[in-house]
Structures are given as C-alpha cells and as structure tokens.
Amino acid sequence: MSLVDPRVAAARSISAVTTGKSLERALSAYRDHPDRGLIFELCYGVVRHWFSLSKQLDSRLKTPLRKKDYDLYCLILVGSYQLQNSAIADHAAVNLTVEAARHLGKDWACGLVNAILRRPRESVDQSDETRFEAPSWLIRSIQRHYPDSAENILRVNNTRAPxxxxxxxxxxxxxxxxxxxxxxxxxxxxxxxxxxxxxxxxxxxxxxxxxxxxxxxxQDEASQRAAHLLEPQPTTRVLDACAAPGIKALQLLETCADIKLTAIDIDPTRGSYGTDESLRLGLPFELRVGDATRRDWWDGELFDSILIDAPCTGTGTLRRKPDIKVHRTLEDVVVLQRKQQDLLTNLWHMLASGGTLLYSTCSILPDENDSVIHNFLDQTTDAAAVPIDADWGHATLFGRQCLPIERGPDGFFYSRIAKLP
Ligand SMILES: C[S@@+](CC[C@H](N)C(=O)[O-])C[C@H]1O[C@@H](n2cnc3c(N)ncnc32)[C@H](O)[C@@H]1O
Structure with missing residues (x-):
C-alpha cells in the first residue's frame, strides 16, 4: 500500500477537525506514518493559527471553494502555515504543497494553489480573533476575568506546552x-x-x-497536583468519577497502592489507554463504564474520598489541544456547567461524613470553577470548601486557579470540599 503524502494527511486531518473531530482522533490514523513528526507539526500549526490563516485565505479566494473541495482549502492552509510559521524553505513549501494537490487527485487546482501561495503577503487583518488566534467569545471571557493578564494568557495559549x-x-x-x-x-x-x-x-x-x-x-504538572491534593490513604475507598483515560486514577494507585479504587467513566470508548498503562506501570486498574450523574452503578457503600475531574471546556490546555479553540462555543460553557453541577450533587450522596471531594477542571473560566462550587455550597448544608495552601496559582473564593505558564504547567482549577460530620 502506498504511503499517504504527509501534506495530504495533514489536510485531511485538519478537514476532519473542522467537521467536529478532535485533532488527536483525526491524527490517530497517522501515528505510525514515517513522516509522523511533519504531519503532526503541520496539523497542530494550522489549527493553532486557524483564525489568521483561514481569514487570510478567505480574502485571497475570489470565489469560495466548493464543499467537496474542503480538503483543498485545508491543504492551502498547510501551505500558508509552512510559509508563515515554519522553518521549511519557501520554495519547498510551495512546490510540495502544489504536488500534494495532485496527490489529492485535484490536478486542476495546482495552478490555484501555486498562485495563492506565491502571492505577496498583504497586511493582515488585525482583529482580536486573528491577533490572538482564538474565538471572540473566549477572548472576551478571558479579558473580563483576567483584565491584567489577559494578553499574556492569550499569547501563551499559542506557544508550545512542555x-x-x-x-x-x-x-x-x-x-x-x-x-x-x-x-x-x-x-x-x-x-x-x-x-x-x-x-x-x-x-x-x-x-x-x-x-x-x-x-x-x-502528565502535565498542573494535572499531577490532583493526587497531592487528595492524599489517598491506605485501605480507604476512593472514587474517580470521571476517570477515562485513567491518568489520574493510575496516579492515585501509584501514590498509594492499597486504596480501594473505583474508577468509572461514561464513555466506553476511552478505556483502552488505561488498560495498556495498567500493564506498563504494573498497577491493577479497572475502568468501569458508568454515568456519574446517576447511581445505578454504585454498590451503596460510601467513599472516603472522591475525585471529580470534570468534563470542561479545556481552556487551560489550548497549547496541547488547539482544536478546542475551533470547536468550543459559549453555549458549551452553559451545558458543561449544568453537567458539572449534576455530577457534584449526585456524587455528594456517596461521600462518607468527614470525607473529602476534590473537584478539578483544566479550565480557566470561573463559570466552570468557582461559580459551580459556589452554587453547590449554597445548596448543600453539610459541605465546606477547605482552603488550598499552595505556592502555585492564585486563591479563588472556593479553590485555587493556575493559569497556563510559558514553558510551564497548564491552566487548572482545584477545589477541595469537606463533608461536615
Ligand atoms: C477531564 S476528562 C477526565 C480525565 C481523567 N480524569 C484522567 O486524568 O485521565 C473528563 C471525563 O469525564 C467523562 N464524563 C463526562 N460525563 C460523565 C458522566 N456523566 N459520568 C462519568 N464520566 C463522565 C468524560 O468521558 C471524560 O473522560
């Protein structure tokens, strides 16, 4: 079987991202490709610079390309990215991208690709979206919540994570x-x-x-703080309620092998990583499928500690998952907030008196963090936030928030809640 041209592979993966697939999933087909490094670099690069590259291309196309030529649209973005944001020599970038149009089976477009890529660069549109390479709802939200550090956060989001x-x-x-x-x-x-x-x-x-x-x-350092904050003790019953793929669950076992861990996740497709990792790390780990907003999977025995690593916008991890900027909308925040609330309310009944619940997200939006905890505490008389004394991030009303740091950890939020006797 002949190998897919790396630029074609990148164009197809990016096209899949624009129809809703995660970048990670879109790239999974090319994990063993000999040009894997280049394909990943092109895809991450284009998606990271999606807002400026696509705006520029739209202004260069006299008429929009047909829907069935969206792979070609993405291929031209791959070409532009190489010219503007990579170390690939210009002539190679143009020639190989034109050649890739042929590999796409679109010989008719070679002239068009060549003409667009060779066109001298005009002054780029300087809207906030193109300047910060992010959707305006997210820019506004970051500016509103972090007026002093918004520019820095938005800039760091477009750098590479360690x-x-x-x-x-x-x-x-x-x-x-x-x-x-x-x-x-x-x-x-x-x-x-x-x-x-x-x-x-x-x-x-x-x-x-x-x-x-x-x-x-x-595992990012900010994410590693989960086990340090939960401090699992031998023989105690611990629940990881949103456990897939299992990174933190395995960390909990690594920290204290004697815990009685229950790990569930609603998504049955995300378990294989945990199984492989359990063998590699030599830790017995079973991920069960279950909906943590329901109780049908629970045996009725209370847990001593619970980790809710909640589904969230992932806005603290945009360096690693730039496709979040393309996929997420403001409406998602409201939907996720409701889900986070439901998780807390349901799981609280499963926590023993005197036990601890650790709520975490990789989001930097207070709507998913402090606001969720605030609402929960308002409705729950036997719950109290326990301050997190730490030298990282900043204290919020009910927890601790860290923002993404250049060459440092991701953005993360933690809140530790005690169940009062
Ligand atoms: C941030 S990820 C968890 C990452 C995981 N803790 C780790 O460290 O590998 C959030 C997870 O929540 C899961 N999830 C979403 N809704 C859920 C629900 N109602 N019940 C259980 N899991 C849920 C998602 O499938 C996703 O795997």
Missing part, C-alpha cells in the same frame, strides 16, 4: 531518571512537584528510555 513526566516513584526517583536521560542526551528540568520532570525538547514518548519499564507517565 512535555512533563510523572516519575513512577515505585520504580525510579526523579533525580535518578533525570541522570539516566541526561546520559542518553535528553536533558530535563525538575518541576516543583517531587516526581515531575520536564523534557527540554519533547520527543515521542516510546523513544524515552524507561518507557516500557513503566518508569514514568506523561
């Missing part, structure tokens, strides 16, 4: 792994958490020494 490892403390220390990696020419930077280590230059995870041996897991 690749951070959670060192498996049962098999390695961060210091020893750092030394092993350095010996292999992979320098790292220690994080502020004991087991966090960031790579100076990200690389495919299975090429990092110790991967097969289960010495580490890729």
């Amino acid at each position: 690749m951070t490892l959670r060192v498996n403390r049962n098999r390695q220390t961060a210091e020893s792994l750092a030394q092993i990696l350095l010996n292999e020419g992979i320098p790292t930077i220690p994080g502020s958490l004991t087991n966090a280590l960031s790579l100076v230059t990200p690389q495919a995870v299975n090429t990092i020494p110790g991967y097969s041996e289960g010495w580490f897991t890729v």
Whole structure:
C-alpha cells in the first residue's frame, strides 16, 4: 500500500477537525506514518493559527471553494502555515504543497494553489480573533476575568506546552531518571512537584528510555497536583468519577497502592489507554463504564474520598489541544456547567461524613470553577470548601486557579470540599 503524502494527511486531518473531530482522533490514523513528526507539526500549526490563516485565505479566494473541495482549502492552509510559521524553505513549501494537490487527485487546482501561495503577503487583518488566534467569545471571557493578564494568557495559549513526566516513584526517583536521560542526551528540568520532570525538547514518548519499564507517565504538572491534593490513604475507598483515560486514577494507585479504587467513566470508548498503562506501570486498574450523574452503578457503600475531574471546556490546555479553540462555543460553557453541577450533587450522596471531594477542571473560566462550587455550597448544608495552601496559582473564593505558564504547567482549577460530620 502506498504511503499517504504527509501534506495530504495533514489536510485531511485538519478537514476532519473542522467537521467536529478532535485533532488527536483525526491524527490517530497517522501515528505510525514515517513522516509522523511533519504531519503532526503541520496539523497542530494550522489549527493553532486557524483564525489568521483561514481569514487570510478567505480574502485571497475570489470565489469560495466548493464543499467537496474542503480538503483543498485545508491543504492551502498547510501551505500558508509552512510559509508563515515554519522553518521549511519557501520554495519547498510551495512546490510540495502544489504536488500534494495532485496527490489529492485535484490536478486542476495546482495552478490555484501555486498562485495563492506565491502571492505577496498583504497586511493582515488585525482583529482580536486573528491577533490572538482564538474565538471572540473566549477572548472576551478571558479579558473580563483576567483584565491584567489577559494578553499574556492569550499569547501563551499559542506557544508550545512542555512535555512533563510523572516519575513512577515505585520504580525510579526523579533525580535518578533525570541522570539516566541526561546520559542518553535528553536533558530535563525538575518541576516543583517531587516526581515531575520536564523534557527540554519533547520527543515521542516510546523513544524515552524507561518507557516500557513503566518508569514514568506523561502528565502535565498542573494535572499531577490532583493526587497531592487528595492524599489517598491506605485501605480507604476512593472514587474517580470521571476517570477515562485513567491518568489520574493510575496516579492515585501509584501514590498509594492499597486504596480501594473505583474508577468509572461514561464513555466506553476511552478505556483502552488505561488498560495498556495498567500493564506498563504494573498497577491493577479497572475502568468501569458508568454515568456519574446517576447511581445505578454504585454498590451503596460510601467513599472516603472522591475525585471529580470534570468534563470542561479545556481552556487551560489550548497549547496541547488547539482544536478546542475551533470547536468550543459559549453555549458549551452553559451545558458543561449544568453537567458539572449534576455530577457534584449526585456524587455528594456517596461521600462518607468527614470525607473529602476534590473537584478539578483544566479550565480557566470561573463559570466552570468557582461559580459551580459556589452554587453547590449554597445548596448543600453539610459541605465546606477547605482552603488550598499552595505556592502555585492564585486563591479563588472556593479553590485555587493556575493559569497556563510559558514553558510551564497548564491552566487548572482545584477545589477541595469537606463533608461536615
Ligand atoms: C477531564 S476528562 C477526565 C480525565 C481523567 N480524569 C484522567 O486524568 O485521565 C473528563 C471525563 O469525564 C467523562 N464524563 C463526562 N460525563 C460523565 C458522566 N456523566 N459520568 C462519568 N464520566 C463522565 C468524560 O468521558 C471524560 O473522560
């Protein structure tokens, strides 16, 4: 079978993203492609710069392309991205993109692609959307909630996130792994958490020494704080209510293997990662399918602690998932907020008196964070937020918020709630 041209692969993946597929899923078909690195770079680059590149292309097309030629539209964006935002030489970028139009089976479009890509760059439209590469609802929301740091947040969102490892403390220390990696020419930077280590230059995870041996897991440092805040104790009953793919659940087991963990998720398609990781890390882990806004999966025994890593807009992780900027709408925030509220209300009944519930999101929007907790506390007499004393992020009324930091952790929110006896 002949290999798909990398630019064609990128154009098709981006086209799939514009019809609602996540970038990660769209790219899964090309994980083993020999030009994987280039395909991923082109896709992430175009989606990261979607707002300016598509606006510019729309203004260059005399008549819009037909719906069935949307792959071609995305291919021209791939060409523009190479010219404007990558280190690929201009002549190679143009020639290979024109050639890719042929591979798409659209020889008739080679002249058009060539003409658009060779056209001198005009001064770009300077709307906020194109300047910040984000939808206006999100820009306005960030500006409203973070008037002093909005520009910085929006700028950082278009940078590349670091690749951070959670060192498996049962098999390695961060210091020893750092030394092993350095010996292999992979320098790292220690994080502020004991087991966090960031790579100076990200690389495919299975090429990092110790991967097969289960010495580490890729997990952003902000996300790693979950287990530190929940502090699971031996023999206690712990619920991870929104557990797929299982990163935090496995972290909880890694932190304390003796917990009685129940991990559920509503999505039956997201379990395979956890199963593979459970084998790699040597941790017994079973992810059950269940809807945490209902009780039909529950055996009736109360939990000592509950983690709700709630479904959210993911606005703290736009560097890793730039497709969120293309997919999410303001309406989604309202829908998600309702869901977050339902999760809290339902799961609270399953928490033992004196127990702790940790609510987390990878969102920087207070509507999904403090507002949700505020509403919940207003309606729940036996619940109290426990302040999180920490040297990261900033305190909010009911929890702690961190914003994405350049070359640092993602944006995340945590709130710890105690069930009063
Ligand atoms: C932020 S992700 C969780 C990530 C996971 N905690 C980890 O660290 O790997 C949110 C998860 O919530 C799940 N979810 C959404 N609604 C749910 C519900 N009603 N019940 C259980 N899980 C739900 C989604 O399928 C998604 O996997």
